[in-house]
Amino acid sequence: MxxxxxxxxxxxxxxxxxxxxxxxxxxxxxxxxxxxxxxxxxxxxxxxxxxxxxxxxxxxxxxxxxxxxxxxxxxxxxxxxxxxxxxxxxxxxxxxxxxxxxxxxxxxxxxxxxxxxxxxxxxxxxxxxxxxxxxxxxxxxxxxxxxxxxxxxxxxxxxxxxxxxxxxxxxxxxxxxxxxxxxxxxxxxxxxxxxxxxxxxxxxxxxxxxAAAFHGFVSAGTWRTERGTNIVDSGAPFYDAYETADGRWLAVGALEPHFYADLLDVLGLDAAALPDRDDHTRWPELAKVFADTIRERTREEWVTRAAGRGCISPVLDVQEAWVHPHNVARGTFVDVAGVTQPAPxxxxxxxxxxxxxxxxxxxxxxxxxxxxxxxxxxxxxxxxxxxxxxxxxxxxxxxxxxxxxxxxxx
Incomplete structure:
Protein backbone atom coordinates (compact mmCIF):
# COMPACT_ATOMS: atom_id res chain seq x y z
CA MET A 1 0.00 0.00 0.00
CA ALA A 211 36.01 15.23 -13.97
CA ALA A 212 37.68 12.69 -16.28
CA ALA A 213 37.81 15.07 -19.24
CA PHE A 214 39.49 17.79 -17.20
CA HIS A 215 42.07 15.47 -15.66
CA GLY A 216 42.82 14.46 -19.22
CA PHE A 217 43.19 18.08 -20.33
CA VAL A 218 45.60 18.83 -17.47
CA SER A 219 47.60 15.69 -18.19
CA ALA A 220 47.89 16.65 -21.84
CA GLY A 221 48.96 20.19 -20.99
CA THR A 222 45.93 21.76 -22.67
CA TRP A 223 44.30 23.13 -19.51
CA ARG A 224 45.61 26.02 -17.46
CA THR A 225 45.81 24.98 -13.83
CA GLU A 226 45.00 28.52 -12.69
CA ARG A 227 41.32 28.52 -11.86
CA GLY A 228 38.99 30.61 -14.02
CA THR A 229 41.25 30.96 -17.04
CA ASN A 230 39.87 28.29 -19.36
CA ILE A 231 37.00 27.97 -21.77
CA VAL A 232 34.30 26.52 -19.49
CA ASP A 233 35.44 27.63 -16.03
CA SER A 234 34.38 31.32 -16.35
CA GLY A 235 37.66 32.29 -18.01
CA ALA A 236 36.29 32.64 -21.53
CA PRO A 237 34.05 35.72 -21.92
CA PHE A 238 31.91 33.84 -24.42
CA TYR A 239 31.05 31.15 -21.82
CA ASP A 240 29.84 32.92 -18.72
CA ALA A 241 26.89 34.54 -16.93
CA TYR A 242 26.18 38.28 -17.18
CA GLU A 243 23.89 40.59 -15.26
CA THR A 244 21.09 42.30 -17.18
CA ALA A 245 19.47 45.70 -16.75
CA ASP A 246 16.81 44.33 -14.40
CA GLY A 247 19.28 42.64 -12.06
CA ARG A 248 18.73 39.20 -13.52
CA TRP A 249 21.25 37.02 -15.29
CA LEU A 250 21.93 35.72 -18.77
CA ALA A 251 23.90 32.58 -19.60
CA VAL A 252 26.14 32.95 -22.64
CA GLY A 253 27.46 29.82 -24.31
CA ALA A 254 29.19 30.55 -27.62
CA LEU A 255 32.18 28.25 -27.87
CA GLU A 256 32.01 27.34 -31.56
CA PRO A 257 32.52 30.01 -34.25
CA HIS A 258 28.95 29.91 -35.52
CA PHE A 259 27.58 30.33 -31.98
CA TYR A 260 30.01 33.19 -31.42
CA ALA A 261 28.84 34.88 -34.63
CA ASP A 262 25.24 34.51 -33.46
CA LEU A 263 26.15 36.02 -30.09
CA LEU A 264 27.73 39.08 -31.65
CA ASP A 265 24.72 39.51 -33.92
CA VAL A 266 22.31 39.33 -30.97
CA LEU A 267 24.42 41.80 -28.98
CA GLY A 268 24.81 44.12 -31.98
CA LEU A 269 28.60 43.98 -31.89
CA ASP A 270 31.10 44.04 -34.75
CA ALA A 271 33.78 41.34 -34.56
CA ALA A 272 36.26 43.63 -36.32
CA ALA A 273 35.99 46.17 -33.50
CA LEU A 274 36.52 43.60 -30.75
CA PRO A 275 39.60 41.90 -29.31
CA ASP A 276 40.45 38.58 -30.93
CA ARG A 277 38.41 35.93 -29.13
CA ASP A 278 41.31 33.47 -29.33
CA ASP A 279 43.75 35.82 -27.63
CA HIS A 280 43.52 34.77 -23.97
CA THR A 281 45.43 37.85 -22.85
CA ARG A 282 42.57 40.04 -24.09
CA TRP A 283 39.71 38.03 -22.61
CA PRO A 284 39.20 40.55 -19.77
CA GLU A 285 38.68 43.34 -22.32
CA LEU A 286 36.19 41.26 -24.27
CA ALA A 287 34.37 40.28 -21.08
CA LYS A 288 33.93 43.95 -20.16
CA VAL A 289 32.41 44.72 -23.56
CA PHE A 290 29.97 41.85 -23.17
CA ALA A 291 29.11 42.84 -19.60
CA ASP A 292 28.53 46.50 -20.48
CA THR A 293 26.41 45.59 -23.50
CA ILE A 294 24.27 43.00 -21.74
CA ARG A 295 23.62 45.36 -18.85
CA GLU A 296 21.82 47.70 -21.28
CA ARG A 297 18.73 45.48 -21.66
CA THR A 298 16.55 43.30 -19.47
CA ARG A 299 16.87 39.56 -19.39
CA GLU A 300 13.67 39.00 -21.33
CA GLU A 301 14.64 41.55 -23.96
CA TRP A 302 17.83 39.59 -24.61
CA VAL A 303 15.98 36.28 -24.62
CA THR A 304 13.54 37.69 -27.19
CA ARG A 305 16.37 38.99 -29.38
CA ALA A 306 18.12 35.62 -29.21
CA ALA A 307 15.03 33.51 -29.98
CA GLY A 308 15.90 30.50 -32.10
CA ARG A 309 19.61 30.70 -31.40
CA GLY A 310 21.57 28.63 -28.94
CA CYS A 311 24.01 31.21 -27.67
CA ILE A 312 21.91 32.79 -24.90
CA SER A 313 19.62 31.45 -22.18
CA PRO A 314 17.96 33.05 -19.18
CA VAL A 315 19.38 32.02 -15.82
CA LEU A 316 16.19 30.78 -14.18
CA ASP A 317 15.86 30.57 -10.45
CA VAL A 318 14.40 27.34 -9.09
CA GLN A 319 10.82 28.59 -8.95
CA GLU A 320 11.07 30.01 -12.46
CA ALA A 321 12.37 26.66 -13.68
CA TRP A 322 9.28 24.93 -12.25
CA VAL A 323 6.92 26.95 -14.46
CA HIS A 324 8.95 27.54 -17.60
CA PRO A 325 6.80 26.47 -20.60
CA HIS A 326 9.39 24.00 -21.89
CA ASN A 327 9.79 22.33 -18.51
CA VAL A 328 6.01 22.23 -18.07
CA ALA A 329 5.54 20.67 -21.49
CA ARG A 330 8.16 18.04 -20.73
CA GLY A 331 6.92 17.35 -17.21
CA THR A 332 10.42 18.01 -15.90
CA PHE A 333 9.00 18.76 -12.47
CA VAL A 334 6.08 17.16 -10.65
CA ASP A 335 4.04 18.18 -7.64
CA VAL A 336 3.69 15.43 -5.07
CA ALA A 337 1.57 16.28 -2.02
CA GLY A 338 2.40 19.96 -2.43
CA VAL A 339 6.15 19.50 -2.90
CA THR A 340 7.53 20.44 -6.31
CA GLN A 341 10.41 18.20 -7.29
CA PRO A 342 12.22 16.83 -10.35
CA ALA A 343 10.42 13.98 -12.08
CA PRO A 344 12.17 10.61 -12.48
Whole structure:
Protein backbone atom coordinates (compact mmCIF):
# COMPACT_ATOMS: atom_id res chain seq x y z
CA MET A 1 0.00 0.00 0.00
CA UNK A 2 1.00 3.63 -0.48
CA UNK A 3 0.48 6.37 2.09
CA UNK A 4 -3.15 6.76 1.02
CA UNK A 5 -4.06 3.09 1.11
CA UNK A 6 -3.82 2.39 -2.61
CA UNK A 7 -1.75 -0.44 -4.01
CA UNK A 8 1.88 0.46 -4.53
CA UNK A 9 2.84 -0.03 -8.16
CA UNK A 10 6.32 -0.65 -9.50
CA UNK A 11 5.95 0.32 -13.14
CA UNK A 12 9.38 1.50 -14.24
CA UNK A 13 12.04 -0.49 -16.08
CA UNK A 14 13.48 -1.77 -12.77
CA UNK A 15 10.19 -3.31 -11.63
CA UNK A 16 11.00 -6.59 -9.95
CA UNK A 17 14.36 -5.44 -8.60
CA UNK A 18 14.48 -5.66 -4.80
CA UNK A 19 16.81 -3.38 -2.86
CA UNK A 20 17.47 -3.02 0.86
CA UNK A 21 18.64 0.48 1.77
CA UNK A 22 20.19 0.86 5.20
CA UNK A 23 19.23 4.41 6.08
CA UNK A 24 21.88 7.12 5.77
CA UNK A 25 22.03 10.67 4.43
CA UNK A 26 23.18 12.15 1.12
CA UNK A 27 24.55 9.81 -1.52
CA UNK A 28 23.02 6.57 -0.23
CA UNK A 29 19.46 7.91 -0.29
CA UNK A 30 20.10 9.52 -3.67
CA UNK A 31 21.21 6.18 -5.08
CA UNK A 32 18.13 4.50 -3.61
CA UNK A 33 15.88 7.25 -4.98
CA UNK A 34 17.25 6.76 -8.49
CA UNK A 35 16.51 3.04 -8.32
CA UNK A 36 13.08 3.51 -6.74
CA UNK A 37 12.18 6.17 -9.31
CA UNK A 38 12.74 3.60 -12.05
CA UNK A 39 10.52 1.00 -10.43
CA UNK A 40 12.73 -0.92 -8.00
CA UNK A 41 11.07 -2.13 -4.80
CA UNK A 42 13.28 -0.42 -2.21
CA UNK A 43 12.84 -0.97 1.50
CA UNK A 44 14.53 1.70 3.59
CA UNK A 45 15.76 0.44 6.95
CA UNK A 46 15.49 3.52 9.15
CA UNK A 47 16.80 3.89 12.66
CA UNK A 48 14.33 3.00 15.36
CA UNK A 49 15.21 6.31 17.00
CA UNK A 50 16.90 9.42 15.62
CA UNK A 51 16.55 8.86 11.88
CA UNK A 52 18.35 11.66 10.06
CA UNK A 53 17.23 14.22 7.49
CA UNK A 54 19.32 15.99 4.87
CA UNK A 55 20.38 19.64 5.14
CA UNK A 56 17.80 22.16 6.33
CA UNK A 57 14.82 19.84 5.94
CA UNK A 58 12.80 19.18 9.11
CA UNK A 59 9.95 17.02 7.78
CA UNK A 60 10.28 13.47 6.53
CA UNK A 61 7.21 14.02 4.33
CA UNK A 62 9.10 16.57 2.26
CA UNK A 63 12.43 14.72 2.14
CA UNK A 64 12.53 14.22 -1.63
CA UNK A 65 15.57 11.94 -1.48
CA UNK A 66 13.44 9.40 0.44
CA UNK A 67 10.65 9.21 -2.11
CA UNK A 68 9.44 6.04 -3.74
CA UNK A 69 10.14 3.49 -1.03
CA UNK A 70 8.74 1.98 2.11
CA UNK A 71 10.30 2.44 5.52
CA UNK A 72 10.81 -0.06 8.30
CA UNK A 73 12.23 1.09 11.63
CA UNK A 74 14.92 -1.22 13.00
CA UNK A 75 17.20 -0.93 16.02
CA UNK A 76 20.42 -2.26 14.50
CA UNK A 77 22.09 -2.20 17.92
CA UNK A 78 19.42 -4.53 19.33
CA UNK A 79 20.62 -8.14 19.65
CA UNK A 80 18.06 -9.13 17.02
CA UNK A 81 18.23 -6.06 14.81
CA UNK A 82 20.56 -7.70 12.32
CA UNK A 83 18.05 -10.53 11.86
CA UNK A 84 15.63 -8.12 10.19
CA UNK A 85 18.19 -7.03 7.61
CA UNK A 86 19.39 -10.57 6.95
CA UNK A 87 15.85 -11.83 6.43
CA UNK A 88 15.25 -9.03 3.92
CA UNK A 89 18.58 -9.69 2.24
CA UNK A 90 17.59 -13.31 1.64
CA UNK A 91 15.22 -12.21 -1.13
CA UNK A 92 16.94 -8.99 -2.22
CA UNK A 93 18.97 -8.27 -5.33
CA UNK A 94 21.03 -5.50 -3.78
CA UNK A 95 21.81 -3.71 -0.53
CA UNK A 96 22.98 -0.13 0.01
CA UNK A 97 24.85 0.96 3.12
CA UNK A 98 26.78 4.13 3.92
CA UNK A 99 28.68 3.34 7.11
CA UNK A 100 32.37 3.89 7.63
CA UNK A 101 34.39 0.75 6.87
CA UNK A 102 33.89 -1.90 9.52
CA UNK A 103 30.68 -0.52 11.07
CA UNK A 104 28.32 -2.77 9.12
CA UNK A 105 30.44 -5.76 10.13
CA UNK A 106 30.17 -4.79 13.81
CA UNK A 107 26.40 -4.52 13.44
CA UNK A 108 26.23 -8.03 12.01
CA UNK A 109 25.17 -6.95 8.51
CA UNK A 110 28.51 -6.84 6.73
CA UNK A 111 29.04 -8.31 3.26
CA UNK A 112 30.24 -11.71 4.43
CA UNK A 113 27.14 -12.54 6.44
CA UNK A 114 24.82 -10.95 3.87
CA UNK A 115 26.37 -12.90 1.00
CA UNK A 116 26.16 -16.04 3.13
CA UNK A 117 22.42 -15.39 3.41
CA UNK A 118 22.11 -14.70 -0.34
CA UNK A 119 25.00 -15.63 -2.61
CA UNK A 120 23.57 -13.56 -5.49
CA UNK A 121 23.35 -10.35 -3.46
CA UNK A 122 25.09 -7.21 -4.71
CA UNK A 123 26.34 -5.38 -1.63
CA UNK A 124 26.77 -1.65 -2.28
CA UNK A 125 29.04 0.36 0.00
CA UNK A 126 28.98 4.17 -0.11
CA UNK A 127 31.76 6.09 1.61
CA UNK A 128 33.76 9.25 1.16
CA UNK A 129 37.23 7.77 0.82
CA UNK A 130 36.56 4.10 0.05
CA UNK A 131 36.97 0.83 1.91
CA UNK A 132 40.77 0.96 2.04
CA UNK A 133 43.64 3.41 1.82
CA UNK A 134 45.14 5.81 4.41
CA UNK A 135 41.96 7.93 4.61
CA UNK A 136 39.43 5.09 4.70
CA UNK A 137 38.39 5.83 8.29
CA UNK A 138 38.35 9.61 7.84
CA UNK A 139 35.08 11.50 8.02
CA UNK A 140 34.08 14.42 5.87
CA UNK A 141 31.53 16.04 3.62
CA UNK A 142 31.10 16.64 -0.08
CA UNK A 143 33.52 19.58 -0.04
CA UNK A 144 36.25 17.44 1.51
CA UNK A 145 35.85 14.63 -1.01
CA UNK A 146 35.92 16.86 -4.08
CA UNK A 147 38.90 18.69 -2.63
CA UNK A 148 40.69 15.35 -2.42
CA UNK A 149 39.83 14.41 -6.02
CA UNK A 150 41.11 17.68 -7.50
CA UNK A 151 37.66 18.82 -8.60
CA UNK A 152 37.20 21.68 -6.16
CA UNK A 153 40.43 23.33 -7.30
CA UNK A 154 38.99 23.55 -10.82
CA UNK A 155 35.80 25.40 -9.84
CA UNK A 156 35.71 29.16 -9.36
CA UNK A 157 36.78 32.46 -10.85
CA UNK A 158 40.30 33.66 -11.45
CA UNK A 159 41.84 35.15 -8.34
CA UNK A 160 38.98 33.88 -6.17
CA UNK A 161 38.82 30.94 -3.73
CA UNK A 162 37.54 27.58 -4.97
CA UNK A 163 33.74 27.64 -5.15
CA UNK A 164 31.76 24.66 -3.77
CA UNK A 165 29.36 23.52 -6.54
CA UNK A 166 26.57 22.76 -4.06
CA UNK A 167 26.77 19.06 -3.07
CA UNK A 168 26.27 17.92 -6.63
CA UNK A 169 29.68 16.55 -7.51
CA UNK A 170 30.58 14.44 -4.48
CA UNK A 171 27.34 13.41 -2.84
CA UNK A 172 25.07 12.99 -5.81
CA UNK A 173 27.02 12.71 -9.07
CA UNK A 174 30.22 11.06 -7.90
CA UNK A 175 28.52 9.29 -5.02
CA UNK A 176 24.92 8.19 -5.40
CA UNK A 177 24.73 8.11 -9.19
CA UNK A 178 28.00 6.18 -9.55
CA UNK A 179 26.86 3.68 -6.91
CA UNK A 180 23.55 3.20 -8.73
CA UNK A 181 25.42 2.46 -11.94
CA UNK A 182 27.69 0.03 -10.11
CA UNK A 183 24.79 -1.80 -8.48
CA UNK A 184 22.95 -2.24 -11.76
CA UNK A 185 26.11 -3.44 -13.49
CA UNK A 186 26.75 -5.99 -10.74
CA UNK A 187 23.13 -7.17 -10.69
CA UNK A 188 23.36 -7.68 -14.46
CA UNK A 189 26.52 -9.73 -14.00
CA UNK A 190 25.01 -11.73 -11.14
CA UNK A 191 22.15 -12.69 -13.43
CA UNK A 192 24.66 -14.47 -15.65
CA UNK A 193 27.18 -15.76 -13.11
CA UNK A 194 24.79 -16.48 -10.25
CA UNK A 195 27.25 -14.80 -7.90
CA UNK A 196 26.95 -11.55 -6.00
CA UNK A 197 29.77 -9.20 -5.07
CA UNK A 198 30.68 -6.04 -3.18
CA UNK A 199 30.53 -2.66 -4.92
CA UNK A 200 32.90 -0.16 -3.30
CA UNK A 201 31.80 3.37 -4.28
CA UNK A 202 33.76 6.31 -2.89
CA UNK A 203 32.90 9.95 -3.43
CA UNK A 204 36.56 10.84 -3.98
CA UNK A 205 36.82 8.26 -6.75
CA UNK A 206 33.44 9.07 -8.26
CA UNK A 207 33.98 12.81 -8.31
CA UNK A 208 37.35 12.22 -9.99
CA UNK A 209 35.51 10.18 -12.60
CA UNK A 210 33.03 13.00 -13.23
CA ALA A 211 36.01 15.23 -13.97
CA ALA A 212 37.68 12.69 -16.28
CA ALA A 213 37.81 15.07 -19.24
CA PHE A 214 39.49 17.79 -17.20
CA HIS A 215 42.07 15.47 -15.66
CA GLY A 216 42.82 14.46 -19.22
CA PHE A 217 43.19 18.08 -20.33
CA VAL A 218 45.60 18.83 -17.47
CA SER A 219 47.60 15.69 -18.19
CA ALA A 220 47.89 16.65 -21.84
CA GLY A 221 48.96 20.19 -20.99
CA THR A 222 45.93 21.76 -22.67
CA TRP A 223 44.30 23.13 -19.51
CA ARG A 224 45.61 26.02 -17.46
CA THR A 225 45.81 24.98 -13.83
CA GLU A 226 45.00 28.52 -12.69
CA ARG A 227 41.32 28.52 -11.86
CA GLY A 228 38.99 30.61 -14.02
CA THR A 229 41.25 30.96 -17.04
CA ASN A 230 39.87 28.29 -19.36
CA ILE A 231 37.00 27.97 -21.77
CA VAL A 232 34.30 26.52 -19.49
CA ASP A 233 35.44 27.63 -16.03
CA SER A 234 34.38 31.32 -16.35
CA GLY A 235 37.66 32.29 -18.01
CA ALA A 236 36.29 32.64 -21.53
CA PRO A 237 34.05 35.72 -21.92
CA PHE A 238 31.91 33.84 -24.42
CA TYR A 239 31.05 31.15 -21.82
CA ASP A 240 29.84 32.92 -18.72
CA ALA A 241 26.89 34.54 -16.93
CA TYR A 242 26.18 38.28 -17.18
CA GLU A 243 23.89 40.59 -15.26
CA THR A 244 21.09 42.30 -17.18
CA ALA A 245 19.47 45.70 -16.75
CA ASP A 246 16.81 44.33 -14.40
CA GLY A 247 19.28 42.64 -12.06
CA ARG A 248 18.73 39.20 -13.52
CA TRP A 249 21.25 37.02 -15.29
CA LEU A 250 21.93 35.72 -18.77
CA ALA A 251 23.90 32.58 -19.60
CA VAL A 252 26.14 32.95 -22.64
CA GLY A 253 27.46 29.82 -24.31
CA ALA A 254 29.19 30.55 -27.62
CA LEU A 255 32.18 28.25 -27.87
CA GLU A 256 32.01 27.34 -31.56
CA PRO A 257 32.52 30.01 -34.25
CA HIS A 258 28.95 29.91 -35.52
CA PHE A 259 27.58 30.33 -31.98
CA TYR A 260 30.01 33.19 -31.42
CA ALA A 261 28.84 34.88 -34.63
CA ASP A 262 25.24 34.51 -33.46
CA LEU A 263 26.15 36.02 -30.09
CA LEU A 264 27.73 39.08 -31.65
CA ASP A 265 24.72 39.51 -33.92
CA VAL A 266 22.31 39.33 -30.97
CA LEU A 267 24.42 41.80 -28.98
CA GLY A 268 24.81 44.12 -31.98
CA LEU A 269 28.60 43.98 -31.89
CA ASP A 270 31.10 44.04 -34.75
CA ALA A 271 33.78 41.34 -34.56
CA ALA A 272 36.26 43.63 -36.32
CA ALA A 273 35.99 46.17 -33.50
CA LEU A 274 36.52 43.60 -30.75
CA PRO A 275 39.60 41.90 -29.31
CA ASP A 276 40.45 38.58 -30.93
CA ARG A 277 38.41 35.93 -29.13
CA ASP A 278 41.31 33.47 -29.33
CA ASP A 279 43.75 35.82 -27.63
CA HIS A 280 43.52 34.77 -23.97
CA THR A 281 45.43 37.85 -22.85
CA ARG A 282 42.57 40.04 -24.09
CA TRP A 283 39.71 38.03 -22.61
CA PRO A 284 39.20 40.55 -19.77
CA GLU A 285 38.68 43.34 -22.32
CA LEU A 286 36.19 41.26 -24.27
CA ALA A 287 34.37 40.28 -21.08
CA LYS A 288 33.93 43.95 -20.16
CA VAL A 289 32.41 44.72 -23.56
CA PHE A 290 29.97 41.85 -23.17
CA ALA A 291 29.11 42.84 -19.60
CA ASP A 292 28.53 46.50 -20.48
CA THR A 293 26.41 45.59 -23.50
CA ILE A 294 24.27 43.00 -21.74
CA ARG A 295 23.62 45.36 -18.85
CA GLU A 296 21.82 47.70 -21.28
CA ARG A 297 18.73 45.48 -21.66
CA THR A 298 16.55 43.30 -19.47
CA ARG A 299 16.87 39.56 -19.39
CA GLU A 300 13.67 39.00 -21.33
CA GLU A 301 14.64 41.55 -23.96
CA TRP A 302 17.83 39.59 -24.61
CA VAL A 303 15.98 36.28 -24.62
CA THR A 304 13.54 37.69 -27.19
CA ARG A 305 16.37 38.99 -29.38
CA ALA A 306 18.12 35.62 -29.21
CA ALA A 307 15.03 33.51 -29.98
CA GLY A 308 15.90 30.50 -32.10
CA ARG A 309 19.61 30.70 -31.40
CA GLY A 310 21.57 28.63 -28.94
CA CYS A 311 24.01 31.21 -27.67
CA ILE A 312 21.91 32.79 -24.90
CA SER A 313 19.62 31.45 -22.18
CA PRO A 314 17.96 33.05 -19.18
CA VAL A 315 19.38 32.02 -15.82
CA LEU A 316 16.19 30.78 -14.18
CA ASP A 317 15.86 30.57 -10.45
CA VAL A 318 14.40 27.34 -9.09
CA GLN A 319 10.82 28.59 -8.95
CA GLU A 320 11.07 30.01 -12.46
CA ALA A 321 12.37 26.66 -13.68
CA TRP A 322 9.28 24.93 -12.25
CA VAL A 323 6.92 26.95 -14.46
CA HIS A 324 8.95 27.54 -17.60
CA PRO A 325 6.80 26.47 -20.60
CA HIS A 326 9.39 24.00 -21.89
CA ASN A 327 9.79 22.33 -18.51
CA VAL A 328 6.01 22.23 -18.07
CA ALA A 329 5.54 20.67 -21.49
CA ARG A 330 8.16 18.04 -20.73
CA GLY A 331 6.92 17.35 -17.21
CA THR A 332 10.42 18.01 -15.90
CA PHE A 333 9.00 18.76 -12.47
CA VAL A 334 6.08 17.16 -10.65
CA ASP A 335 4.04 18.18 -7.64
CA VAL A 336 3.69 15.43 -5.07
CA ALA A 337 1.57 16.28 -2.02
CA GLY A 338 2.40 19.96 -2.43
CA VAL A 339 6.15 19.50 -2.90
CA THR A 340 7.53 20.44 -6.31
CA GLN A 341 10.41 18.20 -7.29
CA PRO A 342 12.22 16.83 -10.35
CA ALA A 343 10.42 13.98 -12.08
CA PRO A 344 12.17 10.61 -12.48
CA UNK A 345 14.70 10.57 -15.29
CA UNK A 346 15.40 9.52 -17.96
CA UNK A 347 12.19 8.91 -19.97
CA UNK A 348 11.17 5.44 -21.17
CA UNK A 349 8.79 4.84 -24.06
CA UNK A 350 7.04 1.84 -22.45
CA UNK A 351 7.96 1.42 -18.81
CA UNK A 352 7.00 4.81 -17.42
CA UNK A 353 8.60 5.82 -14.15
CA UNK A 354 6.44 7.74 -11.65
CA UNK A 355 6.52 9.11 -8.11
CA UNK A 356 3.55 7.49 -6.37
CA UNK A 357 3.38 9.58 -3.20
CA UNK A 358 5.30 11.56 -0.60
CA UNK A 359 8.34 10.16 1.21
CA UNK A 360 7.65 7.92 4.23
CA UNK A 361 7.82 8.65 7.90
CA UNK A 362 10.46 6.33 9.44
CA UNK A 363 8.77 3.06 10.36
CA UNK A 364 5.59 3.89 8.46
CA UNK A 365 5.60 0.59 6.59
CA UNK A 366 7.30 -1.68 9.10
CA UNK A 367 4.65 -4.42 9.12
CA UNK A 368 3.46 -3.92 5.55
CA UNK A 369 6.89 -3.96 3.92
CA UNK A 370 8.13 -6.95 5.87
CA UNK A 371 4.97 -8.87 4.98
CA UNK A 372 5.29 -7.91 1.31
CA UNK A 373 8.79 -9.40 1.26
CA UNK A 374 7.54 -12.68 2.74
CA UNK A 375 8.74 -12.33 6.32
CA UNK A 376 6.78 -14.65 8.65
CA UNK A 377 4.18 -12.56 10.57
CA UNK A 378 4.99 -14.44 13.78
CA UNK A 379 8.64 -13.47 13.41
CA UNK A 380 7.63 -9.86 12.82
CA UNK A 381 5.52 -9.89 15.98
CA UNK A 382 8.44 -11.32 17.94
CA UNK A 383 10.75 -8.59 16.67
CA UNK A 384 8.18 -5.95 17.54
CA UNK A 385 7.65 -7.36 21.02
CA UNK A 386 11.39 -7.58 21.66
CA UNK A 387 12.01 -4.03 20.45
CA UNK A 388 14.11 -4.88 17.41
CA UNK A 389 11.60 -3.09 15.19
CA UNK A 390 8.95 -0.48 15.73
CA UNK A 391 6.18 1.31 13.88
CA UNK A 392 6.13 5.00 13.01
CA UNK A 393 6.11 7.47 15.89
CA UNK A 394 2.91 8.98 14.59
CA UNK A 395 0.29 8.40 11.91
CA UNK A 396 1.08 9.79 8.51
CA UNK A 397 -0.31 13.38 8.25
CA UNK A 398 -2.61 12.50 5.34
CA UNK A 399 -6.09 10.97 5.08
CA UNK A 400 -5.94 7.18 5.26
CA UNK A 401 -8.09 4.36 4.01
CA UNK A 402 -8.74 0.97 5.52
CA UNK A 403 -5.70 -1.23 5.12
CA UNK A 404 -3.05 1.47 5.15
CA UNK A 405 -0.21 1.06 7.59
CA UNK A 406 -0.93 4.52 8.99
CA UNK A 407 -4.01 3.05 10.65
CA UNK A 408 -1.76 0.79 12.68
CA UNK A 409 0.76 3.40 13.79
CA UNK A 410 0.73 4.16 17.53
Missing amino acids: THDGTERSFTGPLAGLRVVEVGSIGPGPYCAMLLADLGADVIRVDRAQGAALVGPNADFRTEVLHRGRRSVAVDLKHPRGHEVVLDLVASADALIEGFRPGVAERLGIGPDVCLAANSRLVYGRMTGYGQDGPLAQAVGHDINYIAQSGVLALVGRQGQPPTPPLSLVGDFGGGGAVLALGLLAAVWEAGRSGRGQVVDAAMVDGSALL QPRFSRTTAVVDGPPPVPGEHTREALAAWGIDPDVVRDWERDGAIRLADQPAPVPTQEGSLSDEAP
